[in-house]
Amino acid sequence: MSEAPAVSVRGVSRVFEDGRLRALDGVDLDVATGEFVAIMGPSGCGKSTLLHLIAALDRPTEGSIMVGGHDLAGRANLNHYRARDVGIVFQLDNLLPTLSASENVQVPMFGHQRSGRARHRRAEELLGVVGLAGRAHTRPPQLSGGERQRVAIARALANSPALLLADEPTGRLDSESGMRILELLKRLREERRLTVVVVTHDPRVAAQADRIIEMLDGRIVGERIQAQTPAAAASS
């Protein structure tokens, strides 16, 4: 029996401004466990809206979203879902400027039965994973754009989610920093069997994904498979 998709989006629409703006219009999408999917499209096509709905930052007007086999609409505690089951990286790193890199990584861990010391240890470990072991006590304004985005990735991994969502993670970075971030995402996907969904309008970023989903005017208008998913590769 084939494994259930990590993410299953069915007939999802999202309407804003009392129905005048239809950002998503009947979107269907499956993402397999361990798959690296890039969602591409021009500005305003609805790709970020779709990502936000999968992250449970917003609710669909119609349709359903299943993550890990559970319908988000039926989940009693979306805070718990956002904290433990999904990690999100924004285009702007959105780090808290008064906190050090290590403290930023610890923020999602509050309320998850971790002591201050355990939070600190976990943050140091994750900063090591993203290559910032020596910058743990540096505050965001003193970090480069690429370093800040690495801290944001470490923060997204704080509670070991199975799904990592990234909204234009290289959008504000130079090409070299951007490629390093992508390499990091690919490595994390392989090492941690993460399912990764990246929203981008940059073809170079999309080229790194297993599959590219193309969106236009709130709909999926195309799909390109570039590589086998790890699960498919293992079974073939």
Place this chain on the structure above:
Amino acid sequence: MSFLSLVAKNLFRQPVRAFLACLGIAVGITTVVALGVIVEGFKNSSGAIMTMGEADFFVAQNGASDLSFSTLPESTESEIAAQPGVERTAPAIFHITRAGANPFFFLLGLKPSDISMSPPPLVAGRLIAEGAPDEVLLGDEAAAQLGVAPGDPLKLADHSFQVVGVYHTGEKFEDNGGKASLTTVQEIAAKPGSLSVVYVYVVPGTDVGKVADAIEKAVPLAASIVDIDDYDKVDQGFRIIEALNAAIIVIAVGVGAIGVMNTMVMSVYERTREIGVLRAVGWSGFRVLRMIVTESLLLCLVAAIAGTALGVAAVEGVMRIPAVKSLLEPEYSTDIFVRALGVAVVVALVGAAYPAYRAIRLTPMEALRYE
């Protein structure tokens, strides 16, 4: 990183704003503490008048605006003495006059025989003799301030006295005042035949409260002061001070809460996107609310500590004024500090209410989209 250190970093990211908000609350708390300490001290000094000469209680004119204005006819004493349970009485008159640098020298007129029956603890000299209208006893602080000792002459309210003894009771009011013959003080006060109060000593084993009530029923003009809480029957000033104290607390809470609310609203508005990020990484609305309320509480706690320290310093400063020093001993009761802390907590909660409400009403996306 602990939750508290996160809160502290949020709070002091704008140190000048936090300092000014803190200062605003601290000034209110300073007033609450200073006024509270002074009022309590004043009450205690008044309590000392009540038990002067180890009396069980005293009787004064009901409804007097101030105890020093209490006027009872001398005949009241015999009416009181006739009540069941009264062992003896001691009529007294108060007169406040200037003595040296002290404008509130408290001169108590008593019969020399009554002074002999309940003598103040002498540190020098002797008690007033019977039939010696010009002899005076001084409290040790008054004697030191006036630079006199037993045997020295002393002019008080244009009357020439001879100091015959110096006593120490430990009560500011008494130790900065003096005691003289009842008739002499009546003359000085231009109130012949009048008394301020009548001290009452009850028969041992008798219920003081019942005797006091019986006196009030039998003598319509009389108000029995058994407890400090009875004081407002004969001293409207007490009511005024307490009302003033309450008004200042209300103003301190109101002004402080507006200051805190302003600071917290600004802080929350500036951090709207950050609050969105916190929600996006799994913080519940309740945890965000707890963060904002804790920030507000921390701000007010720092203000309470600073305000209390300033309040104590203000009282100590005021106590250096001789006139005040002679009048009261500051009373640093736990109640006052609890009240200051209570004011700080109320200010914090009221000040945090709106910004916290606004923060938890926002959805994660609304907060993240905020520019």
